[in-house]
Amino acid sequence: MTVLTHWPLAGLRLTTPRLELRSPDPDDLAALASSAADGVHDPAVQPFTVAWTDAEPEQRARNVLQYHWRCWAEWRPEDWELNLVAVRDGTVVGTQGIGARDFAVRREVGTGSWLGRAHHGQGLGTEMRAAVLQLAFAGLGAQHAVSGAYADNAASLEVSRKLGYREDGIERHAVRGAPVELRRLRLTADRWRRYRSVPVQVAGLPECLPWFGLPGGGAAGGS
Known part of the structure; x- marks a missing residue:
């Protein structure tokens, strides 16, 4: 008997031309935490709606560990958050998340x-997002994927543009005591099929399908 008996998500693998995305083991999480301690973005800006990176390096590392542990502990088929590490040539380069509430009914994911x-x-970043979109649309039968980025986060907005997202309104947030505009983005299954360009296995x-609130025994989408 292995961990897959009780936690099949540990065996989920998404592969792009340069990356493997997988559920992190303890060594992967340690590498990811160290990467967070080293820095995720220019300290002069704050791209996240939850400003976890404004903490000191050791606290940032601990935040990463606790966030992953919390998502595992709170997983339910009707409310889940899958966080995968992205690995390139044996090195953990980042993390890609995908989550949903009442997915079996709403068929919508966020990333x-x-x-x-x-x-x-x-x-x-494009390959990472393309990987979880393949999982969502081809593997899980999603109808919509949503994302968001602050208006000055050009890199994230460019990834969304490449993958076919469309504007879906704005939100006003407070970041470091100042008002900022977050652009909501939405991708439909039809537009995903039109814009997909990254091969994903x-x-x-x-x-894992019952863990996402779906009937078991289905087949995953390929490239």
């Missing part, structure tokens, strides 16, 4: 991600 600063500007999904 979020970050890369260590040393790995910015290489197109890896999904392995280990059929055993």
Whole structure:
């Protein structure tokens, strides 16, 4: 008997031309926490709606560990958050999340991600997002995917544009004591099929389907 008997999500794998996305083991989480301690973005800006990166380096590392542990502990088929590490040539470069509430009814997912600063500007964010969109639309039968980015987060907005998202309104947030505008973005299944350009392979999904609130025994979508 292995951990997969009780936690099949540990066997889920998404593969792109340069990356493998997987549920992190303790060593992966340690590497991800260290990357967070080293820095995720320019300290002069704050791209996240929850300003967890404004903490000191050791606290940032601890935040990463506790966030992953909390998502595992609170997982329910009607309310889940899957956080995968992105690995390139054996190195953990960042994390890509996908989550949903009442997915079996709403068929809508949200995504979020970050890369260590040393790995910015290489197109890896696009591959990471493309991987979980493949999981959502081809593997789970999603109808919508939503995301969001502050108006000055050009990199995130460009990833969404490449993948076919459309504007879906704005929200006003307070960041570091100042008002900022967050742009909501939405991708439909039809537009995903039109814009998909990154080949993605999904392995280990059929055993996980009940954990996403879906009937088991289905087949994962390929490239």
